[in-house]
Amino acid sequence: MTERPTLRLAVLKGDGIGPEVVDSAVEVLSVAAKRNSLDLDLVDLPIGLQAYNKMGRTLPPETLEGMKKCDGWILGPLASGTYPKDDKDYPMASGKIRKAFDLFANIRPIRSLVGDENEKIDLVIVRENTEDFYPDRNLFKGYGEFWPDENTVFSLRVVTRKACRRIAETAFRLAASRGIKKQVTAVHKANVLVEGDGLFLEEVRKMAMNFPTIQLDEGLVDSVGMQLVMAPETFDVLVTTNLFGDILSDVAAGTVGGLGLAPSLNSGERYAMAQAVHGSAPDIAGKQLANPTAEILSTAMLLHWLYSKNGPAQTEKTALDIEKATISSLETEDRSKLTVDLGGKTSTQEFTMRIVANLEKMDP
Secondary structure, eight states, rough: OOOOOEEEEEEEESSSTTTHHHHHHOOOOOOHHHHTTOOOEEEOOOOTTTHHHHSSHHHHHHHHHHTSSSSEEEEEEOTTSSOOTOOOOOOOHHHHHHTTOOOEEEEEEEEHHHHHSTTTOOOOOOEEOSSSSSSSSSSSSSSSEEETTTTEEEEEOHHHHHHHHHHHHOOOOOOOOOSSOEEEEEETTTTTTTHHHHHHHHHHHHTTTTTTSSSSEEEEEHHHHHHHHHHHHGGGEEEHHHHHHHHHHHHTTTTTTTTGGOOOOOEEOOOEEEEOOOOOOOOGTTOOOOHHHHHHHHHHHHHHHHHHHTOOOHHHHHHHHHHHHHHHOOOOSGGGBBBBGTTBBBBBBHHHHHHHHHHHHSOO
């Protein structure tokens, strides 16, 4: 008798609406996995304000050790920047995770899922994830912002050839696998950030030589931002540095219905983490108003990644089932069946149950 495969996944619920959307993702994942004979070992690990209140810091060492023992992680949104100043992990636990486990690629797909507007939008923003202007992850030890006097702040930007090279390779490989436009757009500000973005462009251009079937375009970040609003359907894969990618992915999400529909995956060579693009939204926390779609689709992205790393076939099938059931739940002429952010009247849990019902109706 063949032994059933088991996935060991860490569940880190986060702050604000985090527990609600992560619970939804876990519920959908559990149903889909059971359908595909994939066993799950789900390990709850403390993070965020819950961890601070119990253990004195928002990312305890015990959590990091527990994560090392898992195949992948599902992370809810965190109240970054609002943690108590005596927290040793201030201001951003998620940034420390990305740095600690070298999750150098942040993959953020933007796709039309609701209604008939902007039907042709299907792009991916590939964001470098470990350096740039982000002060919590651009130094080996220490912090990348400085107060030389009480009226002045210096923010240190770090751009390395290694990071540029590997994020460029990630983008080109993704464009080759998608088979849509086979296009990579390098987004930069090299006319002003001459050295840093110049280095980034140099490595992207070098990488392009290894992918002759992929078209390389280049665009200034301000111009690309405008194009994302006016003609997002013209893009395929965009690759850029950390800060620009963070901003542009929110802009792009606005073209397809908002951050509630924006999943993402943080990945490296050995580890990957599902984490929706949106924040913790403390104003609606506990009210069942959050859209769980982004967290659910982020979890499917994690399963795809695990399958690509020699995971069992059930992993890929589970991911595809989650995506199919979620997308079909969004395809409705009755807007009341959608969550509030999409103009509907359906609660987080009700929408989750809609996805589960669609899962259960699908052929094996």
